Amino acid sequence: MAGFGFRTNTVFDWNGAQFRIERLQPNGEVLLERLVDGQLSIVAQSTLLAEYGNGLISADTEDQAASRPIVPVFGRPLDELSAAVQADFQRRKRYLEYIMDQGQPIFTGAYMKPLIKAAANDMGDEAPPSVTSIYRWFRKYWSSKDPRALVPRLDLRGARGGKQGERLLQLLSDAMEEAYKASPQATAPTIYSRLLAKIETENGRSCGGQLLKSPSIRTIYRMLQNASAYELSRLRNGNAAADKRFRLVKVGTKTTQILERAEIDHTPLDLFLIDERTGLPLGRPTLTVVIDHFSRMLLGYYLSFGDPSAAAVMGALRHAILPKEPAEEVIPNLKAENPWPCYGRPDVLVVDNGLEFHGQALESVAFDLDIRIQYCPKHRPQFKGAVERYLKTVNYFFCHQLPGTSFARLHQRGDYDPQKCAVLSLAEFKQLFEKWVVDDYAQKVHRGIGMAPWAKWQQGLKSRSIELPPNLRAFKKRIGLVSERSLRQDGIVVSGIRYNGETLSPILRSHGVGVKVRVLYDPEDLGEIQVWGPGDADPVPVPALDQEYAKDLTSRQNTAIRQILREQGAASEDKSALQRARTELVRAVDDLMASRKQRDRRRAAAIRGMSSNNPDINLKAVTPQPKPLPPKKAMPSPSGEANGSAPPLPLPTFKLKRRGGDGT
Template structure:
């Protein structure tokens, strides 16, 4: 086998340049000649051996490159037994010739030698002198016995015999067949190819006709296609990129909260209402996970789909220290407390609209969190959260009665709506139990230990940081708006906010000054107002606390829609209170609906989330209970009339239809 050796004339690459040993001197000195410029380099054997050990030297093949045979480089065990037997036979003859020391390739000299070797190895058909010379020459050029391996696989031509135009038509026929159906066969491709060739021949002269290949030829052309190209035709390039990609190592993290990933998923589980016991549907889980420890930082459950408010709820839960889980299910104690809290350095998101909002960007800036978006349609860039959400569904939700399973075909006769019995509060209790006492205490294959141990290991090296206070966090996590301050305060979506906290602002800056507002979408009872040049906001309460306290933004939007429908003012307290009462009645009717989508919508209207699992929309304003009448022309206080007994109001019908 040829390689690197201290011989005069040996060629090798060192440091990206070709060198050759010019002379071997005394005291282990080696004189090299650099091929690129003829420069002489003096070094020692130890220098070259050290460079070889570090992988900086690569020996070059000696002799003319054009005459060197193409060697079989794979392990010999992959060769068939008959090929290996032939190799051993050839080696015996070549080695026997080399062992003589002096020889000439003439029949008179070499024939007795070949016959003697044949007798030793029991070969009934010894090679001719010409054949032996050809074997020896192949060995002499390469200096490797591998050159004697029979290359039966290289016999004949491997190039297609069809013309270039036929090959082009074959590619078009294959593409057309797979566009028509992903289940295209070789026969359907051949039929299309025949049609294309016949159409082409109609435009050609009689002496320039294309030959129609046989069906077997089409199959051979089809077999030449690479697996990647075939998958692109069948299922598209995006699917092919996912299937044929090489999975590399994920991002390297060295501390907790260094990299956090967030995403949503519909839970494969139906939950029920705690009052009616009717199934509400599958909630949406929004979750943040720490990549270093694989420990979930926080989550948010809701029935209203994905939104910026949902992301804010999950972010708030992730940053804040967690209180001990409320025990809703009897005799089921959560043994471990949730240790995770603190601001993360980097938050990795996908390209959902809720993640590209100005509100989230503003909150991230205030908290000192860097946002990083993954490329579109490539979830592998946040593979930790993607894999964990699958774990939640497969190893938790699928094991509970009421699970919808991952695929409809897996259900069989099983009806998840009839089997469901968990309320939102009960599910939250079970979920916390599974997260803290089961998942966090199980060895994670990706980190080699439990998420619980990994988090505490990281916490020993880095202490999580929180905002200055809870109030400071509440000031920063929410929906961001801009409004002008007037004499009557600030009006936001029809709700007026005013108080003595605004007097210094209006005295200094005057009426009409723009202020920054942070709103909690889950409670419109108060807002955070940032005056110009102020380092801290002030909390301003709504004037009508009876209406606004505990009211969600989604509930308020429904009430405003109702008030606009009747033509009343959106700042009319009586109209808002009446519409609020009618919304509560409509939600109760939806909760009793036979359609599951209506009950799910009702749960969203009630404001059921993981923060408020037992929330119910019940207006406490007594003025909302008074009978109302339709507005008369010129009336200053128009409010909708109550519908006759047994008849649904227009409002109920609208929200039942999703309007």
């Protein structure tokens, strides 16, 4: 190939400018001319060689490349060529080498024919090339200064363009779009049938013009074979799937300390859990996790039988920020060997575009806790790849090893019935999961960070101190579901429950009836809410008026009870109706738990409020407490002594009625 050398008139690029070698000095110096302005300079050859070694000199300038005739050069290794092509290449090369060894070639018949004959005799070639062939080979080599230009390019022979017109290609493209939209498994005959119909319609609209000729089905097969893999994937699966399949994996986000970036997401676990009372499978729970990006440690999680929701997000975030306590020991002699050291408020929380992440609740809590929310682009899960990979690890390396696993694909089950093999309750799974987190996952080397997550977290503790909220009550005042309500003299109504107390008096006196206030409540306990008046920095707690009903009541349970009241046409303020509705809910949940349908049992578990916070919770009916009787007045003594002890009163007599008649 053409290269860089110390020859006069050689032009090369150096530091963004073009230079020409004007003269070579005997002492090893080179006189250079800068072509842009003609300035002359003297540079040592050793300096130019050093610059060439650093990649700062290029002899193939843009002007030279533009003026050089285009010669197709085979750029791949020669051993990829067939034996016949390699033999032909070596033959051409040996002919040129023999002729050029005799001096500057002169391409006339009188000069070249004796040389060609002598070279053929030397090689034993019975069919020597013509003078024209030798000239053509020499011109290719001389133009490119690359012997690979002599490789026979059999792949470039034949017509390079298609024989179909642009209108026919457009109809074929439309037929492919329609066929793959109807079915991702569309075949060439299906596409061909659609194309023929379009050609017939197009020719029917033509008024004396040139008619389109229908191609053969072999043409369709060839065109599909020549189509790019990306384009076929786009037609079959859509743009998002094609971009995901053919994208290049690049270096992800870099973090330098713990809690700098946390990622949150949900997934249904590939595992069936059972009800510990009935032993029936409840279904696959939904796991919400928060992952520290720097250490890949699990900051916190929330497990329930409900769908992804804002309540699940709040539960996982609360668990992530607070220090961890060991799970209740429901499986004997199975304790975690290592503590769970992760807690603290993350600086950035990366979320996707689920509805539970776009509500007012998360934005309000993030503002109160000074957490910045970062949303991923739509259909780009790689922007939070750490949590996506962790959820896959949980399912594949933990859940798939437990009895009752459903596996990731239905065909992987074979004859295995996961619901019949399910043996773990929610409380038992919680204990197993937390032990796996701290004793297994956290102690193994993570390929993404090059060390164990546990060790990475301990390393991060050396460069950052972790702060907690002032106290637990202050923290609970900042995390929960948020809404706006009007304050009236009878208090505040949230989800049909009325809240009132003396703590609302200052807000009511300052701003009047009907003022809008900010309300925060825990969806797992509706017994109390936190209320901010206009301009207030801190909330005030306000209890529910009916504590007997609202204490420890979940938002889902309250919704179900209100639905029963609406069906019965009862007023929501009727306490007896509330008690009856709650009793009916308990009975309905018990019936659902014993149902033969797994979907009903899962719904019952969600209504009961079974979660990682309350794995053993049971829904109970409200038992009305009898009102205390007023104290009786003292009876005067028969003797008239006021201070004397009263004699025992005679027991009242009563009559017992018999069935079918009266009796004494």
